[in-house]
Structures are given as C-alpha cells and as structure tokens.
Amino acid sequence: MLKINNLHTYYGLGHILQGVDMKIDTGSIGVLIGRNGVGKSTTIKSVIGLAEPAQGNITLFDNELVGKKPHNIAKAGVAYVPEGRLIFPDLTVIENIKVANHKPDSSWSISRLLKLFPSLKARETNKGSQLSGGEQQMLAIARALIMDPKLILLDEPSQGLAPLVVKELAKVIKILKETGVTIFLVEQNLKLATAVADHVFVMVKGKIVYHNPVNDFLKEEDKIKKKYLTL
Amino acid sequence: MLGAYIGYTVAIYTGSFFLALIIAPILVACFGIVFEKLLLSPLYKRQDGGAYLMVTFGLAVILAEAIKLTWGADPKGVQIPEMLRGIVIVFDFPFPKYRVFLIIIGVLMALSAWLFLEKTRIGLLIRAVSQNPQMVNALGTNVVFIRNLVFAIGCGLAGMGGVLAAPMVTAFLGMGSSVIIDAFVIVIIGGMGSFLGSIIGSLLVAFVLVFGAYYVPDLALAIIYLLMLIILIVRPGGLLGKEE
Numbered sequence: 001m002l003k004i005n006n007l008h009t010y011y012g013l014g015h016i017l018q019g020v021d022m023k024i025d026t027g028s029i030g031v032l033i034g035r036n037g038v039g040k041s042t043t044i045k046s047v048i049g050l051a052e053p054a055q056g057n058i059t060l061f062d063n064e065l066v067g068k069k070p071h072n073i074a075k076a077g078v079a080y081v082p083e084g085r086l087i088f089p090d091l092t093v094i095e096n097i098k099v100a101n102h103k104p105d106s107s108w109s110i111s112r113l114l115k116l117f118p119s120l121k122a123r124e125t126n127k128g129s130q131l132s133g134g135e136q137q138m139l140a141i142a143r144a145l146i147m148d149p150k151l152i153l154l155d156e157p158s159q160g161l162a163p164l165v166v167k168e169l170a171k172v173i174k175i176l177k178e179t180g181v182t183i184f185l186v187e188q189n190l191k192l193a194t195a196v197a198d199h200v201f202v203m204v205k206g207k208i209v210y211h212n213p214v215n216d217f218l219k220e221e222d223k224i225k226k227k228y229l230t231l
Numbered sequence: 232m233l234g235a236y237i238g239y240t241v242a243i244y245t246g247s248f249f250l251a252l253i254i255a256p257i258l259v260a261c262f263g264i265v266f267e268k269l270l271l272s273p274l275y276k277r278q279d280g281g282a283y284l285m286v287t288f289g290l291a292v293i294l295a296e297a298i299k300l301t302w303g304a305d306p307k308g309v310q311i312p313e314m315l316r317g318i319v320i321v322f323d324f325p326f327p328k329y330r331v332f333l334i335i336i337g338v339l340m341a342l343s344a345w346l347f348l349e350k351t352r353i354g355l356l357i358r359a360v361s362q363n364p365q366m367v368n369a370l371g372t373n374v375v376f377i378r379n380l381v382f383a384i385g386c387g388l389a390g391m392g393g394v395l396a397a398p399m400v401t402a403f404l405g406m407g408s409s410v411i412i413d414a415f416v417i418v419i420i421g422g423m424g425s426f427l428g429s430i431i432g433s434l435l436v437a438f439v440l441v442f443g444a445y446y447v448p449d450l451a452l453a454i455i456y457l458l459m460l461i462i463l464i465v466r467p468g469g470l471l472g473k474e475e
C-alpha cells in the first residue's frame with residue numbers, strides 16, 4: 001500500500017535521504033531502524049509532507065503523495081504521531097483529540113478511544129502539558145486514530161518511556177494492527193520493534209541497506225546489529 | 232483608521248451610524264485579506280520577520296497618503312447617532328450615553344471573542360495553530376486558511392474599533408499609530424497569546440492612562456512604559472504569558 005521509491009530529501013544543502021526505497025503491505029507493520037541522525041524521521045516527515053522531497057515518489061494505494069500539502073496527505077488517509085509526541089500543551093486531552101477530528105462518523109469515536117486508553121479517560125480535562133510522557137504518547141496515538149487513517153506513521157513512540165509503559169505501548173500497537181490499519185514504525189527499541197514488526201528495514205546514511213521479514217531478521221540479528229547499528 | 236474613514240463615508244451616505252458599524256468592518260476585513268494575499272503571503276517563506284514589518288509599515292504610510300488624497304487632511308467629525316446623544320446618570324454621576332454604549336459593546340465583543348475561541352471548532356483550531364501550526368497542518372487542517380481567517384477577523388475588529396472611536400476623537404490621520412502603541416503595550420503586559428492577559432492588560436493600561444492624565448498629566452505615557460518595564464522584569468513573558 002505504501003511505496004517509497006528512490007526518495008531524495010534535503011535540508012538546505014544537507015543531502016539527508018539519498019535514494020530511499022521501501023514497501024509496506026496493507027495491514028502490516030513495517031519497522032525502520034538505524035542509528036541516530038541517519039534520516040529515519042526525515043523519511044516519515046517526507047511521507048506526511050512536512051519535509052519536501054526533491055526527487056522520487058511516495059505512493060499510497062497508487063496515489064502520489066510527493067508535492068501534496070500535509071493537510072491533503074492527512075485527508076488521503078495518513079496520520080502522523082511525531083517524535084516527541086508534540087501534544088498541544090495548552091489544550092485539554094479532549095481538545096487535543098478534537099483538533100484531528102474531521103469526520104463526525106469516524107470509526108474511532110472519542111468514547112471508544114477513551115476505552116482503549118483508560119489512563120486518558122481519567123485525565124480528560126487536564127491540559128496536554130500536565131500529562132506524563134506515557135499519557136502524552138497515548139494521546140498522540142488517540143489523536144491520530146480519530147482521523148480514521150489507512151496508514152499511521154509512528155516516530156519513536158517508546159522514547160523516554162518506562163519499561164512498563166513500553167509494554168503497554170506494544171499491546172496498543174498490536175490492537176491497532178488487528179483493526180487492519182497499516183503502520184510505519186520508526187523505533188530504536190529493538191525488543192519492541194521486533195515484537196510487533198512484520199518487516200524490518202535498516203537505514204544507514206539516508207539509504208536502506210537491509211530489509212527482510214522479521215523472522216529472517218531475527219535469525220541474523222546479531223550480525224546486522226554489529227554491522228549497521230552499533231557505533 | 233481606515234475603518235474610521237470608511238465609517239465616516241458610509242455614515243455620510245447612508246445617514247446611519249449603525250450601518251457604518253456593520254459595513255466598515257466588512258470592507259476593512261476584505262481589504263486586509265487582499266493585502267495579506269498580495270503582499271504578505273509571498274514573504275512567509277522568508278526567515279526574517281523584519282520583512283513583514285517593513286511591508287506593513289510601508290502600507291501604513293501609503294494608506295495615510297491615500298486617505299489624505301481621498302478625504303483631505305483635516306479631521307473628519309462623525310456625528311454620534313441621535314439615540315446615543317446626551318447623558319445617563321450612573322451611580323449619581325452624569326455619564327455620556329455614547330461612552331456607556333462603548334463599554335457595553337466592548338464587553339460584548341470581548342465575550343463573543345472568548346466564546347468563539349473556546350466553544351467553536353474554528354476557535355479550537357486557532358488556539359491549536361498558535362501552539363504548533365505544523366502539527367495542526369499534519370493533522371489535516373489547512374493552516375493558511377485559518378491564518379487568513381484570523382487576519383480578516385483582526386482587520387474587521389480594527390475597522391469596527393475605528394468606527395466606534397470616530398465620534399469620540401474624530402477621524403484623523405495619526406489615529407492608527409496611537410492605537411498601535413497602546414495595543415502593543417497591552418499585549419506585552421498581558422502576555423503574548425493570552426486572551427485573558429490582554430483584557431487585564433487593557434484595563435490596566437486604561438486605568439493608568441486615565442488616572443495618570445488626571446494626577447500627573449505630563450507623565451501619563453511614561454508611566455505606561457514604566458509599568459511595562461516593571462512587569463517585563465518581574466515576569467518576562469507578561470502577566471499571563473509563558474516564558475520562553
């Protein structure tokens with residue numbers, strides 16, 4: 001469903017993505033891993049349109065996304081859960097969700113979301129800035145779900161979370177997968193990544209240097225780690 | 232200022248102050264949108280904020296000259312409508328009816344602005360955009376549209392202010408700039424981005440101006456800036472603003 005083809009993205013003169021190729025099947029979870037600063041977030045931002053690729057294609061069900069504005073990409077069915085969550089700090093939990101609520105007939109109603117995230121239900125009227133990191137992460141996911149997306153972009157959701165919360169996060173990601181939504185996950189936490197992934201992509205300096213189904217990856221995990229992931 | 236002059240013209244042609252109060256803000260809002268689309272939006276890609284200031288300032292100068300050419304340089308008095316002339320007795324004090332009218336309008340406008348921001352979907356999006364425009368954009372809202380809307384509403388309100396002020400101060404060429412300085416001080420004192428802050432700021436500034444003008448007429452303006460200075464030292468973000 002999501003195809004990224006020979007993608008090049010620059011920040012000023014910095015040639016960050018140097019020909020990225022990826023493919024994530026409908027209803028599956030593709031995980032992108034790689035060291036700090038290799039361009040994982042830039043890849044995600046290129047999909048949602050916050051970074052403008054200079055060359056290459058990104059297609060969602062054969063619908064070209066490159067050149068479209070972020071709000072039109074969102075309307076095409078892509079929901080973005082950014083690195084660092086980026087909750088609106090002065091809006092309440094409910095208001096944060098409502099910002100993304102464009103369809104009244106979303107299959108994810110606010111009450112259904114609050115059932116999935118009981119920790120948010122208890123804090124309904126709290127401001128975004130008053131939430132813990134874990135609660136903010138769940139809120140960022142809830143905010144994405146209300147858009148009824150076909151594809152969810154999750155950028156390092158486990159960052160800064162306690163192990164117990166990471167476990168809960170893994171559960172949530174699996175529940176999402178059961179609903180049939182496709183997930184593009186960027187994750188440094190390999191345990192979480194391999195627990196949920198169908199397919200693993202490894203990025204080095206703006207290029208995909210390795211990709212395989214998760215079972216094959218697990219067989220050669222140590223080798224890949226040594227070769228591409230340790231400093 | 233444009234609002235005051237357009238209001239003056241509409242009032243002259245239609246003979247109705249209240250019609251002017253409705254038509255002038257709409258015209259000023261339209262003018263604002265055209266100005267924003269034509270001159271400001273090409274600058275959004277630039278990093279330096281100075282460009283906006285220059286263009287806006289340049290436009291203010293052009294506008295002042297255009298007004299001079301159209302309406303002449305002498306101040307234009309606008310008649311207070313019949314039903315708002317005279318005085319009312321408030322707590323045993325005589326008080327001009329028009330001022331009471333202004334106070335009521337002011338409270339009503341502040342209240343409706345607050346309701347609009349807090350209770351409507353567009354208001355919610357405006358608040359979200361002020362916190363993180365990129366994120367609002369990525370969540371499916373056209374931020375440019377929201378910005379244009381806010382700009383138009385702002386211009387419309389300024390136009391309304393101009394019409395309302397015209398009977399009190401007459402429409403004159405410098406009226407825009409004196410308001411801008413007051414508005415600037417109010418926003419700084421109240422705190423950027425805080426609605427309640429700007430209301431408190433405006434009450435505070437008005438209070439100081441009036442009392443200052445009564446007791447130490449020469450220093451009233453200086454006291455305002457002193458107030459701003461003290462508040463900025465104690466709370467760099469303004470009374471209700473956030474510190475960066």
Ligand SMILES: Nc1ncnc2c1ncn2[C@@H]1O[C@H](COP(=O)(O)OP(=O)(O)OP(=O)(O)O)[C@@H](O)[C@H]1O
Pocket residue numbers: 011012014016034035036037038039040041042043083
């Ligand atoms: N807005 C920006 N302007 C200029 N350079 C940027 C910008 N954002 C990122 N970069 C640079 O682009 C490169 C890739 O950044 P990116 O955020 O995509 O990395 P990442 O793989 O997500 O890293 P991390 O694991 O730390 O999140 C980095 O070298 C970074 O310094």
Ligand SMILES: [Mg+2]
Pocket residue numbers: 040041042083155156
């Ligand atoms: Mg990143």
